[in-house]
Amino acid sequence: MSQTILIVDDEIRLLDVLSGVLEALGYTALSASSGPAALELLDGEQIDLVLTDLRMPGMNGQELLAEIRRRHPTMPVVIMTAFSTVRDAVQAIKDGAFDYIAKPIEQEELATTLANALRLHEALRDNERLRQELAGRYKFDTLVGNSPSFQKVIRAISEVCEQRTTVLVTGESGTGKEVVARAIHFNSPRHRKPFIAVNCAAIPETLLESEFFGHVKGSFTGAVANRVGRFAQAEGGTLFLDEVGDMPLQLQVKILRVLQERQYEPVGGTGTRTADVRIIAATNRDLMDMVAEGKFREDLYYRLAVFPIRLPALRERGEDIPLFLRLFADQLGPSLSRRDVQFSPDAVRVLSGYRWPGNIRELQNCVERSLISARSPIITAADLPPYIVEQPAVANGSTFPLQLDDLAADFERRLIIDALRQAEGVQVRAAELLGINERSLWHRLKKYDITVSKAVAPRP
Structure with a gap:
């Protein structure tokens, strides 16, 4: 789809000539002979x-230009001007125009200027789209968890983000x-500024x-150019x-100074720079033991620990596992051509009993593997990775050997009876409570x- 350029000039002949030139360059050209006519087109057309x-x-x-900036802040504007008014064109650039072209217009210069302006506009639009996507991904309602331990985390984020x-x-x-760190950033007044993540263990x-403070050219062997650090x-x-x-002790001293004085110097540099940066740190280690x-x-x-937030392990918030299963199935399913996938009660029971040493990341990997392995829209315990199915009893302190199939069948049977009782014997409703279809429930019955009746009970 070609890009659309609106040409504005009171000389009708020039409008016709420029329209032909732009169309020859592969653009769609619209024209207006006055500013008000141009604004009307801008409000009604995709330009x-x-x-x-x-x-x-x-x-x-x-x-x-001023009115376009007010109505369409990101719209690129290129000014055409006679040589005698170049000074005015320069002022227009200061006021927000992308560039200017002096008359008489050379086609090559026009093509280059328009291409550059459109390329920059597209990059800015992509950046804004990415920023909005990230901001949406880290809104509070996308932080999954109803457990009391995770609700404490949500409250802490809401208290500190501003x-x-x-x-x-x-x-x-x-x-x-990192999800929590991004949630704090994207719900803060700094959300339009960068979020820069540094893994201190990977550098x-x-x-x-x-890496943190940047360096100037020639400050050490290999410094062949200036480098902008993460603080900048x-x-x-x-x-x-x-x-x-x-983080090494030597660097800890320098980070401490930035936190205290909000200043730093690039490696090899002589000037002090001010750091207007919010710090969020994270660790899986016990820093007090390290102290x-x-x-x-x-x-x-x-x-660093002015406002500490402790994230509970997944095994501490087992009631949140069904929410994660739904979230990951919805996120991963479309790319694997698996939509509207459900986890059966027996699969949920097995997953809820596992201790998850890799926490949420391990659960996400497990869901992806199960989506690949399962052949039906209902993922059962048989579709889960073997190492998950083989260990759930350990979480409850059970002793081995076990008859896992018998235990799973007994658990599923009791769930079905409980659902039927809650649904007062209505099988359609019971199937909805169990997350399965009515035919699947009938096979399990x-x-x-x-036997299903008003008083639900197994046959003697």
Whole structure:
């Protein structure tokens, strides 16, 4: 689909010539002979760029630019001007125009300027789309969990997100520490500024200082150009220090200074720079134990832990597992050509009994594997990874050997009876409560020899 350019000029002949040139370049051309006519087209048509003359009767190009900026802030505008009014064109650029082209117009210069303007506009539009997508992904209603332990996390996020306060997020690997950090950022006044994440455990120790503060050309062997550090990249936004417990002591001193003084110097540089950056740190280690062992600075710990948030392990919030199953099935299913997939009660029981040492990340991988393995819209225990099915009893402290099939069948039978009792014997309603279809329930009633009546009871 070709991009549409609106040409605005009071000279009708020039409009016709430029329309032909733009169409020859592969664009769709619309034309307007005045500023008000151009604004009317902008409000009613899908337009990608405005090419306008600067000197026009009535509403001139600068006035039209100001109105476009008000109504369509991201619309790229290119000014056409005679040599004598170049100074006015430069002012128009200061006022928000992308560029100007001097008359008489050269086709090659016109093509290059328009292509550059449209390319930049597309990049800005993609960035805004990505920002909105990320912001939507980390809204409070997308943080999954109704368990009391996770609701405490939600309350903590809501309390601190509006502040600049430094936050320390702790929890086992896979509990969603970066998700919480992003939720804080995207629900804060800094949400339009960058969120920069740094894994302190993944950067070579020799490069950590340069990574954070940047360096100037020639400051050390291999510094062949200036480098912008993560603090500069995150200016006005949030810097997320993941695995902060793996930060070397030498760097801890420098990070402490930034937190205290809000200033830093690039490696090899002489000028001090101010850091307007919010810090959110995360770790799966016990920093107080590291302080006692001399591996982490106590003063830095207290600077980071101004507002601590502890994420519970998945085994501490078992009631949230069905919510995660639905979330991951909806997220992963379409890419695997698996839509409207449900987990059977026996699968939910097995998954709820497992201890999940890898936490939410492991559960997500398990759901993806089950979606691939299952052959029906209902995922049963038989579709789960073998290592999950073989270990659920351990979570309850059971002893081996076990008759897993018998235990699973007995559990499923009792669930069906409970659902029928709650539905007062109405099978359609009972099937809905169990998350299965009526035909599947009918097969299970026959399998477990359950008689349905107003008083639901198994046959003797």
